[in-house]
Amino acid sequence: MIDFEEELKKYKPSMEIEEAEDAIYNRDMTDMMDILQEMMKESKK
Amino acid sequence: MFCYNCGAQLDSTDTCPNCEADVRVIKKIQAVSNRLYNDGLAKAKVRNLSGAIDDLKLSLRYNKMNMDARNLLGLVYFEMGEAVDALSEWVISKSLIPDDNPASEYLRKIQSNNVYLEKLNQTIKKFNQTLLYCRQGNEDLAVIQLKKVVSENPKLVKGQQLLALLYIKEEKYDLAKKCLKAAAKVDKNNITTMTYLQECSEHLKDGGKGSGKEKGDKDTVTYESGNDIIIRPRRFKDNTTLMSVVNILVGAAIGIAVVCFLVIRSPSAGPE
Structure with missing residues (x-):
């Protein structure tokens, strides 16, 4: 049996066009390559 | 592939051909x-x-x-x-x-395409408004708003899913299934869609509201015709032709009676 309230919590508001700019700037773009480079820099120190 | 250190293109070796970094x-x-x-x-x-x-x-x-x-x-x-x-x-x-x-x-x-962008933005705002209505308990308003959203953007999977959820809450499993089929057409194997479909199938199998199947112990039959849901009496016979003939005969009989009693004079009501 589906619980309406629990299911409703899973739905998040969609991003509007005006919010896209901030979302892009605030996005965390760190990937494995960046982490690996950091680790290599730390190991060289 | 490119070297993380100097950006040079890598070859098949394990070191960069330019800076000799271990890659x-x-x-x-x-x-x-x-x-x-x-x-x-x-x-x-x-x-x-x-x-x-x-x-x-x-x-x-x-x-x-x-x-x-x-x-x-x-x-x-x-x-x-x-x-x-x-x-x-x-x-x-x-x-x-x-x-x-x-x-x-x-x-x-x-x-x-500025028109498309504006329409898109309006659809998004309406969807977000719908979520607000749902959280406030205004499910009727949410359904009305969401119907507009999915008609403008039928590929919005979460819009179809939310509308299906609202229909499931109202026990309108047929309508919910229709929305979920539209969602599944865009995104197959979506877990939320599959879960809701299973819920609808269980209720429709048990003879839930709006199942569209004939029920032996009920007096009405419900089925879909396009976007409409038709509910008609189980025992429905179309006998309009017979009734038309009967009406004509009754009308003729009344006419003859009028002629007999009003037009044809009795012997006691003669010109003397």
Whole structure:
């Protein structure tokens, strides 16, 4: 049996066009390559 | 593949031909990213868009410079009706890799159509308004608003799913199933869609409200005709032809009676 309230919590508001700019700037773009480079820099120190 | 240290193109050796940095791990990471992209592409081709999104996002966590993965992620978002997410991915793709990037063309096509962008924004605002109505308990308003949203953007998977959820709450399982089929057409194997469909099937099998099947112990039959739900009495006979004939005969009999009693005079009512 589906619980309406629990299911409703899973739905998040969609991003509007005006919010896209901030979302892009605030996005965390760190990937494995960046982490690996950091680790290599730390190991060289 | 390119060296993480100096950006030079790598060859088949385990060190960079330019700066001699050890690139074994980098090559493995890029290989994993490419494999995840391939998996995402295969899923996108069979319309398993939710699965494709998971693979492509993971591919980008390994290597954010994977242009193909990012552009495909944008396309998948766009297909699912999440156009702003799509635009975000293409903008990022274009800023990371400005040259020879198909994302430029995607952005140009969308941004050149201001009417489409405005309509898109309005649809998003309506969907967000709908969520607010649901949380406030105004489900009737939410259904009305959401119907407009999905009519303007029928590929918005989460819009179809939310409308189905509202119908399930109202026990309108037939209508819910219709929305879920529309969602499944865009994104097959979506877990939420499958879960809701299972719920609808269980209730329709048990003879829930609006099942559309004939019920032996009920006096009405319910079925769909296009967008309408028809409810008619179980025992319905169309005998309009017979009734027309009967009406004509009754009318003729009344006419004859009028002639007999009013037009033909009795002997006692003669000219004397």
